[in-house]
Amino acid sequence: EVQLLESGGDLVQPGGSLRLSCAASGFTFSSYAMTWVRRAPGKGLEWVAAISGDGTYIFYRDSVKGRFTTFRDNSKNTLYLEMSSLRADDTAVYYCAKNFRNGMAFYDWWGQGTLVSVSS
Amino acid sequence: ENVLTQSPGTLSLSPGERATLSCRASQTVARNALAWYQEKPGQAPRLLIYGASTRATGIPDRFSGSGSGTDFILTISRLEPEDFAVYHCQQYVESPPLTFGGGTKVEIK
Numbered sequence: 001e002v003q004l005l006e007s008g009g010d011l012v013q014p015g016g017s018l019r020l021s022c023a024a025s026g027f028t029f030s031s032y033a034m035t036w037v038r039r040a041p042g043k044g045l046e047w048v049a050a051i052s053g054d055g056t057y058i059f060y061r062d063s064v065k066g067r068f069t070t071f072r073d074n075s076k077n078t079l080y081l082e083m084s085s086l087r088a089d090d091t092a093v094y095y096c097a098k099n100f101r102n103g104m105a106f107y108d109w110w111g112q113g114t115l116v117s118v119s120s
Numbered sequence: 121e122n123v124l125t126q127s128p129g130t131l132s133l134s135p136g137e138r139a140t141l142s143c144r145a146s147q148t149v150a151r152n153a154l155a156w157y158q159e160k161p162g163q164a165p166r167l168l169i170y171g172a173s174t175r176a177t178g179i180p181d182r183f184s185g186s187g188s189g190t191d192f193i194l195t196i197s198r199l200e201p202e203d204f205a206v207y208h209c210q211q212y213v214e215s216p217p218l219t220f221g222g223g224t225k226v227e228i229k
Contacts, residue, residue, distance in 0.1 A: 044222040106155035
């Protein structure tokens with residue numbers, strides 16, 4: 001069965017950095033685009049970033065461009081989200097999600113999420 | 121950006137009742153590229169519906185999706201205890217940023 005396991009969430013001060021990981025299993029990781037989605041307290045889901053299966057194509061939402069970097073290591077079946085210059089409004093549960101298939105950017109499997117809290 | 125508005129924000133119902141959740145888009149969602157997810161505290165969100173009306177693998181037939189253009193509906197025909205959760209819609213037509221609605225919480229009355 002497909003499993004996605006996020007880790008790396010923590011309490012960090014404004015301006016700080018954090019790296020999230022998402023370990024994948026149960027499918028051919030390199031064949032699928034992967035996406036990061038977050039859920040801030042009291043708000044809806046928010047698309048953050050996406051990366052193609054081979055890592056060639058990467059997209060970010062405007063509010064994280066220049067601060068967040070997503071990449072993947074297909075030899076380790078792991079997705080990463082490097083976050084820097086963190087702000088209070090980045091506080092959220094961060095989910096990694098598997099794209100259904102190429103060209104169809106909805107998500108058939110999600111991890112349980114990892115909490116990032118940005119506060120002094 | 122195609123803004124999705126879900127209503128109501130909260131739906132208070134009893135087990136066995138029918139739930140009707142709305143998702144309205146600010147622009148036409150081409151090719152009915154709309155998905156619905158269920159989210160419970162501490163659990164991974166679960167894909168319910170894609171293509172506006174296609175049930176994902178393993179989803180019970182009490183869940184159904186309908187609609188087209190800018191107006192979409194998720195219906196739960198008879199609520200089971202495990203169905204009380206938050207439901208999100210998402211459009212996946214446009215290139216990023218893809219957008220989600222604000223969610224509808226279905227709570228026990």
